[in-house]
Amino acid sequence: MQKARLRRRLLDWYDRNARALPWRVSPAARARGVRADPYRVWLSEVMLQQTTIPHAAGYFLKFTGRWPSVQALAAADDGEVMGAWAGLGYYARARNLLACARLVAGQLGGRFPDTEAKLRDLPGIGAYTAAAIAAIAFDRPANVVDANVERVVARLHAVETPLPAAKPQLVRLAGALADAERPGDWAQAMMDLGAMVCRPAAPLCDRCPVADACQARTAGDPDRYPRKSPKPDRPHRHGAVFVLTRGAAVALDRRPSKGLLGGMLGLPTTDWVAERPSEAAARAAAPADAAWRRIGQVEHGFTHFSITLDVYRAEAEPAAAPELIWLPYEQALAETPTLFAKALRLGLLG
Ligand code: SF4
Numbered sequence: 001m002q003k004a005r006l007r008r009r010l011l012d013w014y015d016r017n018a019r020a021l022p023w024r025v026s027p028a029a030r031a032r033g034v035r036a037d038p039y040r041v042w043l044s045e046v047m048l049q050q051t052t053i054p055h056a057a058g059y060f061l062k063f064t065g066r067w068p069s070v071q072a073l074a075a076a077d078d079g080e081v082m083g084a085w086a087g088l089g090y091y092a093r094a095r096n097l098l099a100c101a102r103l104v105a106g107q108l109g110g111r112f113p114d115t116e117a118k119l120r121d122l123p124g125i126g127a128y129t130a131a132a133i134a135a136i137a138f139d140r141p142a143n144v145v146d147a148n149v150e151r152v153v154a155r156l157h158a159v160e161t162p163l164p165a166a167k168p169q170l171v172r173l174a175g176a177l178a179d180a181e182r183p184g185d186w187a188q189a190m191m192d193l194g195a196m197v198c199r200p201a202a203p204l205c206d207r208c209p210v211a212d213a214c215q216a217r218t219a220g221d222p223d224r225y226p227r228k229s230p231k232p233d234r235p236h237r238h239g240a241v242f243v244l245t246r247g248a249a250v251a252l253d254r255r256p257s258k259g260l261l262g263g264m265l266g267l268p269t270t271d272w273v274a275e276r277p278s279e280a281a282a283r284a285a286a287p288a289d290a291a292w293r294r295i296g297q298v299e300h301g302f303t304h305f306s307i308t309l310d311v312y313r314a315e316a317e318p319a320a321a322p323e324l325i326w327l328p329y330e331q332a333l334a335e336t337p338t339l340f341a342k343a344l345r346l347g348l349l350g
Contacts, residue, residue, distance in 0.1 A: 006213050007179045007186070013209035014189035017196065021053065022060050027185055036184070038112040039070045041137040045129045046097055050090050053195075059088055070112070073098070074105035082263055083335035091264050091337065095257075096124025114138040135187040143175040144187035148194025153177070154226035155198060158215035162227040170226070198222075234305050239272040240282035241298070241309040241340070243347025244290065244324070246316045250332045250344065251287060251324035260302065265325065265332070267340045272307055282310060288321040290314035295349075298342040307339070313347045 015027045023044035025036045043063060047056040062084060067073035073081070078098060085094035100123045104112055112133070113119050119130035131142040145153075150163070153173045159166055179186035197204045205217045216222040244251040250267075257263045268287040270277055277285075279294060286292055292314045300307050327335070333344050 003177060006177070006210050009209040010189050010193060011179065011182060011185060014185060014192060017192065018188065019053075019192055019196070022057055022064075024188065030185060036137045038114075038133065038137040039073075040064060041133050042070075042100075042112060042125075042129075043073075043097075045132045045136075046093055046124060047088060049093065049129065051088060056088070059085070069110070070101050071105045071110055073101040078263070083265065086264065086335045087338055087341065089338065091261050093124055095263060099123040100125065112137065115140065116142055132187060135183040137184075139182070139184045141178065141180045141183045142187070143171060143178055144190070145171050145174045146191060146194075148198075149174055149190045151200065151226055152190060152194045152198045155203070155216035155222050156210065156214050158219055158225060160227060162229045164229065166226065234301070235274070237272040237274060237305050237307045238276040239270045239307065239309050240277055240285065241270075241311055241343045242268045242286050242292070243311060243313045243343060244268070244287055244316050244321060245313070245329075245347070246318070246320070246326065248329055249326040250329050250347075251316065251321050251326055252332055252336065252340075253287075253324050261337050261339075265327075265336050265340075267336070267343055268324070269309065276308070276310070279310075282312060286312065286314075287324060288314070288316055290316055290320065296346050298339065298346060300339040300342065309339070309343060311343045311346050 018024070018027050020026065021044075023040045025034050044056065044060055047059055063073070066084065067076055076098070081098055082091065082094050085091065085097075088094070103122060104110060113122070114134070114137075116130045116134040119125050119133050120127065125133070128144070128146065131144045134140040135142040135144050150167070150170045153159070153170050154166065157173055159169060159173070161169060174190075193208070193210075197208050201223060203222050205211050205214070205222060208214065208217075211217055214222070216225045252265045253268055255261050255264050255266050270282055270285040283292055292312045294310055295313045296311050298309050298311060300309075329344070329348065333341050336344065
């Protein structure tokens with residue numbers, strides 16, 4: 001199939017099938033001249049850097065309800081934004097989000113730059129996010145290649161090189177396909193095709209608008225692509241986490257601003273190390289003298305390691321641990337990262 005025909009087929013399919021997303025201007029609205037709000041596009045792209053659309057959508061609505069413009073977000077309290085981000089992971093992103101909002105609202109008069117190169121100068125915006133914002137918010141020609149697009153392109157061309165080594169080749173192939181007349185719709189059409197039809201497992205080739213051009217389908221084994229190198233094992237760490245309650249309140253501390261989960265509220269923990277700490281070592285690291293009980297374990301996966309934490313629970317004396325931050329349980333659950341929320345839930349049951 002010629003490229004021009006493939007582009008027309010995919011864009012026609014997108015015009016009929018585009019997902020309704022809270023940050024998206026539909027293709028029909030875009031055709032009427034409605035333009036995307038760069039603030040909303042930027043916010044959605046930062047949220048989507050490592051999480052799924054269903055998970056990000058609720059956060060997006062919460063953020064835009066509370067801070068409807070880049071100026072409003074720039075003026076927000078750091079702790080409130082970090083709390084609202086809790087559960088989205090990758091907390092350095094929340095810090096960069098605020099830094100970026102303040103730079104745009106302050107030095108740039110509230111306007112996001114409209115080119116990939118200038119967008120890349122902003123905190124927390126890498127090559128992919130800059131390309132996505134340039135295309136979706138400003139309709140600039142850009143090569144937007146996420147995991148969905150990588151998969152579609154690897155299948156269309158039956159690319160045998162495994163990921164991640166295949167990335168430059170996939171970027172080149174995606175760039176050669178990209179539509180220059182409707183760059184924003186093209187980027188979103190490729191993403192939607194990957195998410196809705198050319199799914200990671202069991203792609204729906206009989207519903208695919210570009211099936212005639214697909215080499216993986218012709219070969220009869222689209223699931224085989226993209227080829228992947230085996231992943232190295234992630235290291236595993238251990239530690240203990242402490243759920244100290246006083247009535248309906250729970251004790252938290254703020255993590256150091258640098259490092260993993262930096263600046264977030266969390267439960268007190270031991271260091272996270274290769275060997276599981278003994279019960280005596282864990283109790284010695286507890287944040288207060290109390291009748292600590294070990295009530296179970298929680299598991300969590302970060303990008304570079306996984307972790308098992310022994311969960312200890314105790315009820316505090318009235319004046320214990322004044323240096324910690326005492327919050328109502330529900331608020332603590334909402335404002336702490338997922339690892340701690342898991343331990344809190346177990347702590348309340350235990
Ligand atoms: Fe993906 Fe199948 Fe379409 Fe090929 S034909 S792009 S494998 S959905």
